[in-house]
Amino acid sequence: MKILLLMRHGKSDWNAAFGHDHERPLARRGVEAAKMMGRFLSDAGEIPDAIITSSAVRADQTVRLASDAGAWGVSLRVTDHFYNTRSEAVLREVRDEPEDTTKLMIVGHEPTWSLLLSSLVGGGHHPLPTAAVARVDLPADTWADLELRTGQLRWLVTPRLLGKVITNGS
Template identity: 50%
Template sequence: MKTLLLFRHGKSDWKAAYGHDHDRPIKKRGDRAAARMGRLLAEAGEVPERIVTSSALRARQTLEAAARAGGWTAPVQVSRALYEASPETALDVVRAAPDEASSLMLVGHEPTWSALVRLLIGGGSVRFPTAAIARIDLDVTAWSDAAAGRGTLIWFLIPRFFG
């Protein structure tokens, strides 16, 4: 069994000065929500063993806020592939994870996360608000075996539920 955590970036700042969407930062509200989620995962014992984040600034800032607040120390890889990724591309990132890690977090974007959840659990509909996290347990022993329909949605956490 492998555990996949999908973390959507915090609320972004559309009014900030940035040249390209890739460089759009998160708002203070997004930073607070990310920190809340980081603490929540740490308190629940759900800290990931490995993390891959989109290279987009808002995803990296979200991860930094969550990791700082939760005291996470997992190795982090920055991936350009997760920015504007298809669900299949995101699944390829999952499949490339090292098998010694039993849990993996991806930090990224919509609509990729909703589509990836549907793909992994074999249907359904999930709307991913900013800074939400979904846990999907995959019925595999190797990340490379992750495939459509091999996952079970265990929980879905939205920051506004927690203050």
């Protein structure tokens, strides 16, 4: 079995100075959400074995902040194939992942991420708010064997939901 963690980048700062959308950084809220999600994943025992992230500044910032906050210490690969793309391009990258990676995190953008999630689990509408993470269990021995409509969505956690749990002490 393989485990795929899909993470959307944190809230970006539309007021920041940037020349191209690819260079748009995180907003303060995005920074805090990325850190919160990193700590959550560590506390939940959901640290990835490896990470592939979009080369967009906001995605790269998100995963580096999450990784630092959660003290993950895992390999990170940056790709241009996750920016302004389609699910098929993302799947090509994922299928190239080495066999010894059991739990892979990919960090990218909407609408591709929610479309990919729906394709992996065989349907439904699964929007990913900023900095949300979804876990999909895949019945594959290798990443190259990954097939659509075979995954099982185990959970989808958003910073807003996590913030409510922490605030309420539940």
